[in-house]
Amino acid sequence: MTNDALPKQPTYYEEVERKGYSRRDFMKFVSLMTAFIGLENTAIGQVAKALETKPRLPVIWLHFQECTCCSESFIRSSHPIVADILLDKISLDYTETLMAASGTQAEAALKNTMTKYKGQYILCVEGSVPTAADGVYCMIGGKTSMQILEEAAEGAAAIIAWGSCASNGCVQAAKPNPTSATPIHKLVKGKPIIKVPGCPPIGEVMAGVIVHYLTFGRIPELDRLGRPKAFYSKRVHDSCYRRPFYDAGLFVETFDDENAKKGYCLYKVGCKGPSTYNACGVMKWNNGTSYPIQSGHPCIGCSEENYWDNGRLYERASHFAGFGIEANADTLGKVALGVTAAALAGHAIATNIGKSKLIHEHQAEGRESEHELEQ
Amino acid sequence: MANKYLHIHRLRRVYVWELPVRFYHWLNALVIVVLIVTGFYIANPLALLSKQEASTQYTMGWFRYLHFAAAYLFFFNFLFRLYWGFVGNKYANWKQFIPTSQRFFKEMWTVFKIDILMLKKNGQPQDHLSVGHNAMAGFIYFLTFIAFLVQCLTGFGLYSSMASWWFPKLFAWVPALLGGDILTRQLHHWAMWFFILFAVIHVYLVFYHDYVEGRGEISSMGGGWKFIEEEVFEQHKHHTPNPEK
Numbered sequence: 309m310t311n312d313a314l315p316k317q318p319t320y321y322e323e324v325e326r327k328g329y330s331r332r333d334f335m336k337f338v339s340l341m342t343a344f345i346g347l348e349n350t351a352i353g354q355v356a357k358a359l360e361t362k363p364r365l366p367v368i369w370l371h372f373q374e375c376t377c378c379s380e381s382f383i384r385s386s387h388p389i390v391a392d393i394l395l396d397k398i399s400l401d402y403t404e405t406l407m408a409a410s411g412t413q414a415e416a417a418l419k420n421t422m423t424k425y426k427g428q429y430i431l432c433v434e435g436s437v438p439t440a441a442d443g444v445y446c447m448i449g450g451k452t453s454m455q456i457l458e459e460a461a462e463g464a465a466a467i468i469a470w471g472s473c474a475s476n477g478c479v480q481a482a483k484p485n486p487t488s489a490t491p492i493h494k495l496v497k498g499k500p501i502i503k504v505p506g507c508p509p510i511g512e513v514m515a516g517v518i519v520h521y522l523t524f525g526r527i528p529e530l531d532r533l534g535r536p537k538a539f540y541s542k543r544v545h546d547s548c549y550r551r552p553f554y555d556a557g558l559f560v561e562t563f564d565d566e567n568a569k570k571g572y573c574l575y576k577v578g579c580k581g582p583s584t585y586n587a588c589g590v591m592k593w594n595n596g597t598s599y600p601i602q603s604g605h606p607c608i609g610c611s612e613e614n615y616w617d618n619g620r621l622y623e624r625a626s627h628f629a630g631f632g633i634e635a636n637a638d639t640l641g642k643v644a645l646g647v648t649a650a651a652l653a654g655h656a657i658a659t660n661i662g663k664s665k666l667i668h669e670h671q672a673e674g675r676e677s678e679h680e681l682e683q
Numbered sequence: 684m685a686n687k688y689l690h691i692h693r694l695r696r697v698y699v700w701e702l703p704v705r706f707y708h709w710l711n712a713l714v715i716v717v718l719i720v721t722g723f724y725i726a727n728p729l730a731l732l733s734k735q736e737a738s739t740q741y742t743m744g745w746f747r748y749l750h751f752a753a754a755y756l757f758f759f760n761f762l763f764r765l766y767w768g769f770v771g772n773k774y775a776n777w778k779q780f781i782p783t784s785q786r787f788f789k790e791m792w793t794v795f796k797i798d799i800l801m802l803k804k805n806g807q808p809q810d811h812l813s814v815g816h817n818a819m820a821g822f823i824y825f826l827t828f829i830a831f832l833v834q835c836l837t838g839f840g841l842y843s844s845m846a847s848w849w850f851p852k853l854f855a856w857v858p859a860l861l862g863g864d865i866l867t868r869q870l871h872h873w874a875m876w877f878f879i880l881f882a883v884i885h886v887y888l889v890f891y892h893d894y895v896e897g898r899g900e901i902s903s904m905g906g907g908w909k910f911i912e913e914e915v916f917e918q919h920k921h922h923t924p925n926p927e928k
Contacts, residue, residue: 557742583864
């Protein structure tokens, strides 16, 4: 586990060879990654060269308030090299769930990497950091997650906020957020932070970020919300294979109806695809097997901020905070419309009583003019 | 009726709403209706059944197309009205909408007393006091302009990610500011109810003013004229400040 055993850092390609992969496997991996990170195929050579010549990037992977689904996703990436090389014990110097070491040894490995590769390592954070009660809700080795994050972030070249917890707080930050679970970008300043939201995110995004950083020496282009553009610039809706049913206006009404069997659009059973930015429809999950919509389930918008609080999972309509669970915007609107109509009816009656004199005068005036014309 | 004591008003024809204002008003009314209907359909489409292939149909697509087309008309019409608030006549001027003086608030209170509380003055029912918008209406229109802005920002914000033209892309910061499309969409949907409630009250009040005042409130948005009593006309000649001066 420790880096002392390896006097010189091997390159990724050396690792690939050592693991018994062929050159062909390596080139397939390179082509895949080049496509994933949104480069033209002329860049394949550049990526291959980087992986052949540059020593591997040290990665520290911290786990805070999370469920480890992000790690699970990562080790099921579509190409075995992703997990074997990028997420091997060689490459990951410290990760609670996958490293061989434990206890004092593990802490020593973490410290070792932090000092030896100061300013060079990639810090990957899975999970949010609780800030309530001085952070006692998440402590590892006697330190709060906030302390660990601060120490590890200081010497990091870049930080990957891996998953929805680290990017926007996810379920533990949902109202009332008892532990004050806080995403990474609100705690660490002055470091490039790449948000990779999703619950879990797609494993290839992580691999893509690492390969991009290795090839070009800088982090990939990010959007306004700090997510890599190559993966988060399109909505799930835009790459959805059920999109023609949406455009045609053909929808699943309930999960057991005929339309569901026909594979119609899941929009009306709450699909958040039209407001969710992710690459699920293109890359899919578990070695490209499927993704939620393909298996007949609406997208729940897991890579969007506050998706737990912003609406229900199986309905288009969103609840209205402060008006009870069942009130949505349209129910409230209809009530407001009813109240308005009643108020206007009341006003109309009051007008006829309160302004009767004025109204009668106008009518008399009009009638008088009419009479004069008649004569 | 005691016709002997009847006061027959002499009315002056006042050109209140210029043609561009009337054009703006009716185009706005049309596109808002289209936007509300198509918006409701997009939020909760009908349960359609069809034997045809999906590729031969485009129902949702057409509703969305209408919504976006109407949205562009709405936006540029809105911009035009803002421009006209600086070059149009004094009834169209921006000062009619934004309270800039003590007098504006005083007039709002008077309108409230006359039209809502129906208070009498010296035992006599009070007549209205404005030629164009009354101060209360003007202020409510100011609020609708803010609602217009909210709808344009959230609407084009949602549209920005699927747009190929640079213009809607200028609004991409809106969902980013709100943390994503989910909340942006919700705000867009909630704000629509303001338009529905406004339309109901607006139409009612037009009928109310026409009925109570008999000055051609309803038809004024057709021909542009209102008919003002001679004495009110004289009064306004001295008191209404002309913003162009």
